[in-house]
Amino acid sequence: MTLADIIEELMRPGRDPREDMPAPILRSDVLDMKDLEVGMILKGTVRNVIDFGAFVDIGVHQDGLVHISQITNKKFIKHPLEVVSVGDIVDVKVISVDADKNRIGLSMIL
Numbered sequence: 656m657t658l659a660d661i662i663e664e665l666m667r668p669g670r671d672p673r674e675d676m677p678a679p680i681l682r683s684d685v686l687d688m689k690d691l692e693v694g695m696i697l698k699g700t701v702r703n704v705i706d707f708g709a710f711v712d713i714g715v716h717q718d719g720l721v722h723i724s725q726i727t728n729k730k731f732i733k734h735p736l737e738v739v740s741v742g743d744i745v746d747v748k749v750i751s752v753d754a755d756k757n758r759i760g761l762s763m764i765l
Contacts, residue, residue: 688715688759691752696765701743709735711747711761719759721747728764739763 685691699711702718709726710718726738739745751760 685713685715688717688752688754688757691715691749691759693749693751695749697747697749699745699747699761701739701741701745704735704739704741706734709739711745713747713759713761715759717757717759719747719749719761721745721761721763725750725760725762725764 685695685697697713699713699719701709702712703710706723708720708722711721712718721735723732723735726732726735732738745763746765747761747763748765749759750762751758753759
């Protein structure tokens with residue numbers, strides 16, 4: 656079974672598995688980084704999980720980073736995969752917006 660999946664994926668190089676993920680539930684009033692304000696609560700889709708956090712698509716052409724320290728305050732986690740995985744729909748709060756560097760800081764601690 657696994658070998659068949661590997662062969663199938665090798666036949667389609669350049670395909671991004673995140674394309675199959677559900678689209679985020681977007682707000683119609685937030686379309687660009689300039690529409691974001693610190694303190695806003697948004698829904699987003701986890702697009703990538705890395706050692707130091709998770710990138711969340713909130714629908715503004717730039718994914719925001721939820722640092723590992725902002726994922727949960729209920730318990731200590733060693734890796735973000737303990738709490739979130741790619742494709743999860745999460746509620747996030749905007750904690751910083753840096754339009755010059757195209758960076759959005761998010762928190763899952765609401």
